[in-house]
Amino acid sequence: QVQLVQSGSELKKPGASVKVSCKASGYTFTNYPMNWVRQAPGQGLEWMGWINTNTGNPTYAQGFTGRFVFSLDTSVSTAYLQISSLKAEDTAVYYCAREVVVEPAPYGWFDPWGQGTLVTVSS
Amino acid sequence: DIQMTQSPSTLSASVGDRVTITCRASESVSTWLAWYQQKPGKAPNLLIHTASNVESGVPSRFSGSGSGTEFTLTISSLQPVDFATYYCQQYYSPQATFGQGTKLEIK
Numbered sequence: 001q002v003q004l005v006q007s008g009s010e011l012k013k014p015g016a017s018v019k020v021s022c023k024a025s026g027y028t029f030t031n032y033p034m035n036w037v038r039q040a041p042g043q044g045l046e047w048m049g050w051i052n053t054n055t056g057n058p059t060y061a062q063g064f065t066g067r068f069v070f071s072l073d074t075s076v077s078t079a080y081l082q083i084s085s086l087k088a089e090d091t092a093v094y095y096c097a098r099e100v101v102v103e104p105a106p107y108g109w110f111d112p113w114g115q116g117t118l119v120t121v122s123s
Numbered sequence: 124d125i126q127m128t129q130s131p132s133t134l135s136a137s138v139g140d141r142v143t144i145t146c147r148a149s150e151s152v153s154t155w156l157a158w159y160q161q162k163p164g165k166a167p168n169l170l171i172h173t174a175s176n177v178e179s180g181v182p183s184r185f186s187g188s189g190s191g192t193e194f195t196l197t198i199s200s201l202q203p204v205d206f207a208t209y210y211c212q213q214y215y216s217p218q219a220t221f222g223q224g225t226k227l228e229i230k
Binding site for chain 1: 124161214222
């Protein structure tokens with residue numbers, strides 16, 4: 001079955017970096033864009049951007065430029081989110097989500113989602 | 124960016140009730156709208172795409188309608204497993220956006 005499995009929870013100090021992985025299975029990885037979504041504690045869903053799994057070209061939403069990097073390793077069907085210079089306000093659950101685009105839609109809905117990775121930033 | 128506004132933010136209802144959640148877009152998104160259900164500690168789960176297409180495996184009590192700027196998610200007869208938070212999401216623009224969520228609580 002189509003599945004996204006993310007890496008485990010992380011506890012980091014302010015100023016450190018973290019890299020979250022998202023391993024896909026059950027489908028051809030390069031056929032679907034991969035998106036990232038953040039959910040701060042008790043808050044709603046915030047779209048961070050996406051990466052073209054064919055070209056590796058990332059697109060970042062406003063507010064997620066500079067310290068956030070999307071990358072891929074297509075040989076193992078895995079997408080990555082790296083966050084540098086971590087701040088307390090980066091504490092959140094981060095989700096990867098496969099984007100399903102069906103013409104004539106300009107973009108797609110998200111299905112499935114990874115189980116989420118909790119990143120906690122605390123001194 | 125296209126803003127998505129859901130109402131109400133919280134909804135109290137009883138098992139067996141028919142409930143409707145509304146999602147309004149700041150500009151037209153045609154029918155490029157999805158609905159997700161999220162339970163505490165879990166990832167969101169796709170319920171409906173293209174405004175009214177119910178995803179395979181989703182119970183038939185869930186339905187969606189609307190186009191342009193106004194959309195609704197209806198649950199025809201609430202079941203205990205339906206108490207969760209619901210989000211709409213537009214995928215008309217290059218920048219995907221979500222509504223702020225509607226928490227469906229047991230009355």
